[in-house]
Amino acid sequence: MNGSNSHTVEKIGGTSMSQYQAVRDNIMLNQQLKNPYQRIFVVSAYAGMTNLLLEHKKTAEPGVYGRFASAEEDRSWMEAFETVRSKMVETNLELFGETALREKADRFILRRLDDAERALTDLNNLCQHGHFEIGDHLLKVREMLASIGEAHSAWNLAHLLQKEGINAVFVDLTGWDIDKAVDMDELIKEKFWSLDLKECLPIATGYCHSAKGLMATFDRGYSEMTFSRIAVLTKAEEAIIHKEYHLSSADPKMVGLDKVVPIGLTNYDVADQLANLGMEAIHPRAAKGLRQSEISLRVKNTFEPEHKGTLITSTYVSDKPKVEIVAGRQNVYSFELFDQDMMGQVNRFDIETLALINELKIQMVSKDVTANSITHYLSCNLKKAKRLQTLLENKFPEAEVNVRKVCIVSAIGSDMQEAGMLARAVKAIAEQGISIQALHQSMRQVDIQFVLDEKHFETATVALHKHLVEQENEV
Known part of the structure; x- marks a missing residue:
């Protein structure tokens, strides 16, 4: 060539x-x-x-x-x-x-x-x-x-x-x-x-x-x-x-076009978190090849050609800790498997549950584990949710299988290692009178995930964006 x-x-x-x-x-x-x-x-x-x-x-x-x-x-x-x-x-x-x-x-x-x-x-x-x-x-x-x-x-x-x-x-x-x-x-x-x-x-x-x-x-x-x-x-x-559309700090239809800001720079870690929530800038497996070959990815808005768009690289880290994007996922089902005898053998329950999830080709968004329970948060339709529930009840007849519909709202950034950021995020949601069902923050410090009742999706997204993005940009 x-x-x-x-x-x-x-x-x-x-x-x-x-x-x-x-x-x-x-x-x-x-x-x-x-x-x-x-x-x-x-x-x-x-x-x-x-x-x-x-x-x-x-x-x-x-x-x-x-x-x-x-x-x-x-x-x-x-x-x-x-x-x-x-x-x-x-x-x-x-x-x-x-x-x-x-x-x-x-x-x-x-x-x-x-x-x-x-x-x-x-x-x-x-x-x-x-x-x-x-x-x-x-x-x-x-x-x-x-x-x-x-x-x-x-x-x-x-x-x-x-x-x-x-x-x-x-x-x-x-x-x-x-x-x-x-x-x-x-x-x-x-x-x-x-x-x-x-x-x-x-x-x-x-x-x-x-x-x-x-x-x-x-x-x-x-x-x-x-x-x-x-x-x-x-x-x-x-x-x-x-x-x-631009890769923006939130969905403009939900938060308001005048309140969101296009993301100028970010990294592939952030792109992967977005993909996990169903908001793909690019499929993670496709991004992997670009990342390994050190090829930067630019996301541009077709209808604003003069705008440089969002540049995604493998090395970018924001100059100060901050939330870059507030995104989320609806139509998520939480499958909580509780068994008093699970202590010490969580892996067996997890492996067998994951085999059923893979068999049904359901996407897992997140999961959490306690001494005697394991909860998987899955993106699927009602038909598959009911099918999985039946399979789990048959596989683990002694366990309690609790299924409920939830949403996940996430604050994402290339560097979020700042004392107090989690507290501000929790406060933003609590001020709306929303009860948090589960909370996840990994050691990689690139996102904070809130599991909420499905009806709170839009309210929580708007609140997090206001407190973590809009107010920070005003400073």
Whole structure:
């Protein structure tokens, strides 16, 4: 790969991708840049498209994959395919108008959709025979469907930029036409090896084919892993993520746009804490590669191109102890396992409980232990919570299993080692008349977590931000 000694690798999120004019003017043709090259772009599917292909990220309403996975004789997944087709063709019309290029865009994506539908039909027919189980193939189906969204957006963006006079190149990492599974790193190297970044602008798919499968580990966070591996393997100077909002001191919708402040600098420890609370700047496993290769990550707001955004490094520590971000997580269930005989054998209870949690693919946010109880704080839906409760009661018939819905609100910073900070945080919550169910602060001193009744989530977030961020900034 030529011209690669001072390039950036940049990822554009789905919400931003759905607003081409902002992407073109604020990112691609940004007036602050001397030229549009020396950059590699990794793009997500248009907003809502992966929901239609897989399932809705928040409501779990099934898309093509969701319907196919649960269908036996039912062919409702074909109707879901028609919905995707209509949406993708409609998007092409909005972007290209009634032009020959729009017809070309339609041909490209409709061919992929036809191939995918044919593959699912064949698989469905095959699995009518007793020797074949559809469950054995679902992960591959999920990967194939997910890749279509990114192929659509990357192909479109490359060709739209070519219309603007930029030598954009569509880099298809989906492995759609390859006849054997290959290693992800090898595929990335092969695709980028011959590109001269001084003269072309690669637009790569956020989904990358992998022999092991990206979604088994990252599920919907796969585009961040693709982005990270490209940055590491091409030895990028900096990695940049373009989002529709700033990485701010709290959620502006909750605390108020006039009260939050964009975070100028922070470190990967803070990014990991945010990811644990479901507010990913970047997936922790994707961040690990950047961190180990000493590549800084910048998070920028697509709609404020003049703002430098948030720079995340492995070495940054705030010049004085402070809280940088107040964040939290709702829809958390606490599973308290109490057994008078647990003393001295907590590990056995913990190991067996964790095995059940992993089996159900539930994310653990935190946990605490006493002499005769262990409590896991888990992010999951009610269905999985009830299932886990039943499994625990069967596994430990002598124990008490207490389940309740809670929320976690956390104060996070790169350096919070200051006497009195914990006391101020507790006071901020106590002044609202909120009872604290549990409190966690690790020796690493990068966050303080409060476990509260779920109804106090917003009140506690606003109170902590006011006392620990706003008042500190006034000093």
